[in-house]
Amino acid sequence: MNVRSYAFExxxxxxxxxxxxxxxxxxxxxxMVDLAYQHLPEEGLLDAICETAKCLPDxxxxxxxxxxxxxxxxxxxxxxxxxxxxxKSNGEGFRVSLDPSLLEAWPEIKNWFFKLKPKKEQDYGLxxxxxxxxxxSICRIERVRIAPSFLGKKQRGKIALCPKCKEAYPPSDGxxxxxxxxxxxxxxxxxxxxxxxxxxxGQTSIDIGDQHALLERERRPTG
Amino acid sequence: MNVRSYAFExxxxxxxxxxxxxxxxxxxxxxMVDLAYQHLPEEGLLDAICETAKCLPDxxxxxxxxxxxxxxxxxxxxxxxxxxxxxKSNGEGFRVSLDPSLLEAWPEIKNWFFKLKPKKEQDYGLxxxxxxxxxxSICRIERVRIAPSFLGKKQRGKIALCPKCKEAYPPSDGxxxxxxxxxxxxxxxxxxxxxxxxxxxGQTSIDIGDQHALLERERRPTG
Numbered sequence: 001m002n003v004r005s006y007a008f009e010x011x012x013x014x015x016x017x018x019x020x021x022x023x024x025x026x027x028x029x030x031x032m033v034d035l036a037y038q039h040l041p042e043e044g045l046l047d048a049i050c051e052t053a054k055c056l057p058d059x060x061x062x063x064x065x066x067x068x069x070x071x072x073x074x075x076x077x078x079x080x081x082x083x084x085x086x087x088k089s090n091g092e093g094f095r096v097s098l099d100p101s102l103l104e105a106w107p108e109i110k111n112w113f114f115k116l117k118p119k120k121e122q123d124y125g126l127x128x129x130x131x132x133x134x135x136x137s138i139c140r141i142e143r144v145r146i147a148p149s150f151l152g153k154k155q156r157g158k159i160a161l162c163p164k165c166k167e168a169y170p171p172s173d174g175x176x177x178x179x180x181x182x183x184x185x186x187x188x189x190x191x192x193x194x195x196x197x198x199x200x201x202g203q204t205s206i207d208i209g210d211q212h213a214l215l216e217r218e219r220r221p222t223g
Numbered sequence: 224m225n226v227r228s229y230a231f232e233x234x235x236x237x238x239x240x241x242x243x244x245x246x247x248x249x250x251x252x253x254x255m256v257d258l259a260y261q262h263l264p265e266e267g268l269l270d271a272i273c274e275t276a277k278c279l280p281d282x283x284x285x286x287x288x289x290x291x292x293x294x295x296x297x298x299x300x301x302x303x304x305x306x307x308x309x310x311k312s313n314g315e316g317f318r319v320s321l322d323p324s325l326l327e328a329w330p331e332i333k334n335w336f337f338k339l340k341p342k343k344e345q346d347y348g349l350x351x352x353x354x355x356x357x358x359x360s361i362c363r364i365e366r367v368r369i370a371p372s373f374l375g376k377k378q379r380g381k382i383a384l385c386p387k388c389k390e391a392y393p394p395s396d397g398x399x400x401x402x403x404x405x406x407x408x409x410x411x412x413x414x415x416x417x418x419x420x421x422x423x424x425g426q427t428s429i430d431i432g433d434q435h436a437l438l439e440r441e442r443r444p445t446g
Contacts (some may be wrong), residue, residue, distance in 0.1 A: 091409075188365050
């Protein structure tokens with residue numbers, strides 16, 4: 001049972017190294033990526049969509065060229081354990097999800113996936129064994145077509161200096177940057193000793209109280 | 224000039240392997256991570272915030288334990304080239320940004336950062352040389368305190384079956400999953416041949432027309 005070009009145990013080691021621990025979700029995610037790639041064409045540039053921020057993005061980043069930072073992976077956090085790969089030229093691709101109806105044969109995976117037992121009562125060894133043995137058999141695969149408006153790279157356009165914080169920002173965001181507009185979850189308490197010149201920073205005086213508004217806006221589209 | 228435990232050229236190779244190409248933003252990001260770590264305490268569990276989705280998250284993922292999938296890295300895409308690391312127990316940490324006022328000595332970095340030249344007119348060799356030579360000297364570091372309401376892990380709570388698509392989802396999202404509620408940018412056109420049982424899928428009939436609403440919602444808090 002391989003995960004792309006890796007033996008399962010090799011993949012487990014790569015997950016440990018990147019993700020910090022051999023998380024069941026990243027391991028199952030490896031098989032999900034593998035199943036998608038069995039069906040994807042060899043040619044073409046692939047982009048990825050991940051429907052959860054939990055675990056699964058790391059399987060994609062470990063096994064494919066798609067990362068958060070290069071923009072080929074986008075996380076749409078709608079809480080479903082599913083991923084899609086598609087040709088960015090035409091939006092054609094495959095979606096793979098974990099199929100709950102196929103978990104009856106794998107009770108420890110079901111316990112984990114549906115949180116039927118507290119974590120400390122789960123049998124991690126048995127869970128790993130069931131993940132390794134079930135492989136892609138618990139996954140569902142479907143053809144998808146990505147909406148044309150979702151394809152293509154979002155460009156931020158020009159870059160300018162924010163008149164408040166004097167940092168670079170995309171002026172398409174407004175007359176001041178979104179940080180100075182209040183979209184930050186931190187307070188700048190002091191300039192670190194001797195490392196940068198003192199100057200007036202807009203956000204030092206920003207009230208961070210309205211956390212709800214912050215969270216509402218923190219994931220707004222980047223336009 | 225090292226980037227954490229790597230010689231610069233080693234880091235360039237790691238960036239190529241993970242990010243797909245030696246992107247200037249990931250290289251400069253390496254020095255930014257390095258500068259933050261020079262000031263962070265050895266003890267404690269660190270989380271990261273990145274203020275742009277472009278390039279910088281990959282420097283964090285390559286050089287620290289924080290990834291998107293393990294939740295220790297969160298991207299707040301407000302378009303500023305800055306990152307923060309903080310102790311998750313108390314929110315104390317450091318923010319590092321690229322300081323535009325320090326770029327006058329490095330004209331090719333300035334050209335790239337402010338998009339002053341079209342990409343094809345930029346001198347990539349010179350840009351790489353200036354990145355390597357400038358190192359952390361173009362970065363600004365500040366102490367930050369993360370808002371208490373931003374600390375801690377967001378829990379999705381219970382998991383249930385969506386009555387429409389029959390996939391697992393967090394019922395705290397509503398009576399049906401956000402995918403079936405329209406938050407998907409794709410159309411499921413057919414079940415891949417023989418790989419999964421046919422069944423009624425809610426999203427097969429969902430109109431994906433309202434892309435604006437989709438993008439508005441795709442980054443909503445997962446609460």
